[in-house]
Amino acid sequence: xxxxxxxxxxxxxxxxxxxxxxxxxxxxxxxxxxxxxxxxxxxxxxxxxxxxxxxxxxxxxxxxxxxxxxxxxxxxxxxxxxxxxxxxxxxxxxxxxxxxxxxxxxxxxxxxxxxxxxxxxxxxxxxxxxxxxxxxxxxxxxxxxxxxxxxxxxxxxxxxxxxxxxxxxxxxxxxxxxxxxxxxxxxxxxxxxxxxxxxxxxxxxxxxxxxxxxxxxxxxxxxxxxxxxxxxxxxxxxxxxxxxxxxxxxxxxxxxxxxxxxxxxxxxxxxxxxxxxxxxxxxxxxxxxxxxxxxx
Amino acid sequence: xxxxxxxxxxxxxxxxxxxxxxxxxxxxxxxxxxxxxxxxxxxxxxxxxxxxxxxxxxxxxxxxxxxxxxxxxxxxxxxxxxxxxxxxxxxxxxxxxxxxxxxxxxxxxxxxxxxxxxxxxxxxxxxxxxxxxxxxxxxxxxxxxxxxxxxxxxxxxxxxxxxxxxxxxxxxxxxxxxxxxxxxxxxxxxxxxxxxxxxxxxxxxxxxxxxxxxxxxxxxxxxxxxxxxxxxxxxxxxxxxxxxxxxxxxxxxxxxxxxxxxxxxxxxxxxxxxxxxx
Numbered sequence: 368x369x370x371x372x373x374x375x376x377x378x379x380x381x382x383x384x385x386x387x388x389x390x391x392x393x394x395x396x397x398x399x400x401x402x403x404x405x406x407x408x409x410x411x412x413x414x415x416x417x418x419x420x421x422x423x424x425x426x427x428x429x430x431x432x433x434x435x436x437x438x439x440x441x442x443x444x445x446x447x448x449x450x451x452x453x454x455x456x457x458x459x460x461x462x463x464x465x466x467x468x469x470x471x472x473x474x475x476x477x478x479x480x481x482x483x484x485x486x487x488x489x490x491x492x493x494x495x496x497x498x499x500x501x502x503x504x505x506x507x508x509x510x511x512x513x514x515x516x517x518x519x520x521x522x523x524x525x526x527x528x529x530x531x532x533x534x535x536x537x538x539x540x541x542x543x544x545x546x547x548x549x550x551x552x553x554x555x556x557x558x559x560x561x562x563x564x565x566x567x568x569x570x571x572x573x574x575x576x577x578x579x580x581x582x583x584x585x586x587x588x589x590x591x592x593x594x595x596x597x598x599x600x601x602x603x604x605x606x607x608x609x610x611x612x613x614x615x616x617x618x619x620x621x622x623x624x625x626x627x628x629x630x631x632x633x634x635x636x637x638x639x640x641x642x643x644x645x646x647x648x649x650x651x652x653x654x655x656x657x658x659x660x661x662x663x
Numbered sequence: 664x665x666x667x668x669x670x671x672x673x674x675x676x677x678x679x680x681x682x683x684x685x686x687x688x689x690x691x692x693x694x695x696x697x698x699x700x701x702x703x704x705x706x707x708x709x710x711x712x713x714x715x716x717x718x719x720x721x722x723x724x725x726x727x728x729x730x731x732x733x734x735x736x737x738x739x740x741x742x743x744x745x746x747x748x749x750x751x752x753x754x755x756x757x758x759x760x761x762x763x764x765x766x767x768x769x770x771x772x773x774x775x776x777x778x779x780x781x782x783x784x785x786x787x788x789x790x791x792x793x794x795x796x797x798x799x800x801x802x803x804x805x806x807x808x809x810x811x812x813x814x815x816x817x818x819x820x821x822x823x824x825x826x827x828x829x830x831x832x833x834x835x836x837x838x839x840x841x842x843x844x845x846x847x848x849x850x851x852x853x854x855x856x857x858x859x860x861x862x863x864x865x866x867x868x869x870x871x872x873x874x875x876x877x878x879x880x881x882x883x884x885x886x887x888x889x890x891x892x893x894x895x896x897x898x899x900x901x902x903x904x905x906x907x908x909x910x911x912x913x914x915x916x917x918x919x920x921x922x923x924x925x926x927x928x929x930x931x932x933x934x935x936x937x938x939x940x941x
Contacts, residue, residue, distance in 0.1 A: 488750045495836045497893035531809040550672045557837045
């Protein structure tokens with residue numbers, strides 16, 4: 368990429384940041400109007416679209432993206448704390464993936480058995496749930512919170528669903544300036560949960576390669592046990608070799624760059640495609656030219 | 664890019680609520696005729712959920728039967744020994760039903776227990792038991808999002824319809840369809856903000872046909888506790904309770920007759936140009 372393109376890219380990036388800042392300012396302005404006027408639903412839709420668009424357009428990694436989704440959801444729905452849990456199917460527990468709020472670092476240490484408390488129930492049932500007056504009503508839901516000295520007054524929890532499967536839950540605690548989370552909040556949080564589930568599954572694609580192959584081999588019928596084990600070992604060796612190869616790492620770096628660019632928008636992705644296509648075309652032409660000069 | 668998904672409770676908000684015009688003489692019935700004096704006596708109601716804690720004060724009278732569905736490698740095991748409630752969710756639904764129909768015969772069909780594996784098959788087995796064992800109404804505040812179960816649950820809900828077993832299902836608040844709540848043969852319910860248990864609305868634009876209280880409602884929970892909670896899960900049992908009252912006064916009604924009665928008596932039905940008074 369030449370200097371001019373780089374400058375263009377930087378200009379584009381600073382423009383994107385400016386847009387995001389402007390949208391944030393607009394969101395703040397809208398939020399203050401929201402308190403005074405009675406068209407909550409219309410504004411909420413606008414807020415979600417603007418804020419989520421800004422979040423997704425940011426050049427971030429998956430973990431940052433998840434944190435941003437949770438933070439944006441908490442911000443939009445005026446929650447004082449938020450957590451995103453993933454289900455560990457092996458141990459049948461919920462594990463904190465993202466925790467935001469005063470006691471975030473402390474709550475992250477806990478694992479929650481499925482079925483325990485509101486988050487555990489939502490994970491098992493796949494049904495969203497809101498609880499008001501949690502402090503007085505729901506002693507069993509706030510074990511973790513009490514252990515870290517933070518007892519929520521109200522809770523909103525929705526499942527993270529991907530491909531018909533509940534993979535975790537997204538939970539907000541303590542709505543500012545309101546007695547509880549409402550049904551509209553439930554709808555809005557569900558949309559954020561949708562975004563988060565997609566982000567999580569994308570990042571898992573690579574992680575799940577090894578267990579996937581092992582699972583496929585284990586379930587394959589008609590193969591002798593010894594052959595199966597050999598195949599399994601070969602597959603693992605193959606994956607290890609791939610992962611350790613510098614070429615693989617370079618390819619992954621390139622893939623991440625393209626992925627990052629794709630988050631910037633269609634125009635940026637198109638530009639990236641044109642540049643890479645031209646470069647690939649040049650390489651193909653060079654190879655052809657070289658071969659044309661070879662021995663007949 | 665975010666696609667706005669159906670918000671099932673939206674048709675029941677004050678701004679969106681559609682007034683209904685009665686079709687006479689079909690809609691010329693009264694709440695007095697439909698359920699006044701009905702207590703649910705003689706009506707078998709199954710709560711297909713996480714179990715029921717029969718000792719909770721909200722449940723009042725003993726349960727008439729228990730079934731715990733357990734998936735074993737050799738098949739489904741149906742255990743009829745009394746059980747408790749693993750989570751509180753089933754007790755919450757049962758408490759609402761009993762608050763409206765205190766004399767109904769409650770059956771707890773426990774399909775949500777420890778662990779996640781195979782719960783859709785367990786759910787389907789529990790539903791089949793209810794249909795084949797003489798239940799009159801079933802409360803399904805649970806569903807599955809797994810498309811693999813679409814056909815099986817469709818078959819079961821049709822079977823229920825043909826056998827006059829009313830299935831009352833909670834609509835899913837999530838942007839994914841939940842089965843069987845989207846089928847035409849069931850009564851699908853979402854939450855509205857009202858608190859009066861007898862205020863329910865009909866939505867002329869299905870799949871979700873009825874709205875009932877489900878926002879910040881006080882419900883029974885496990886270990887004898889109470890909880891103020893929100894979810895369509897708690898709207899469905901309000902309709903189930905009303906149906907139990909209707910059936911105790913008018914045994915043998917079909918599912919389509921019950922739907923027609925509920926529509927006629929919904930709170931957004933206009934009477935002489937004004938909203939129906941409760």
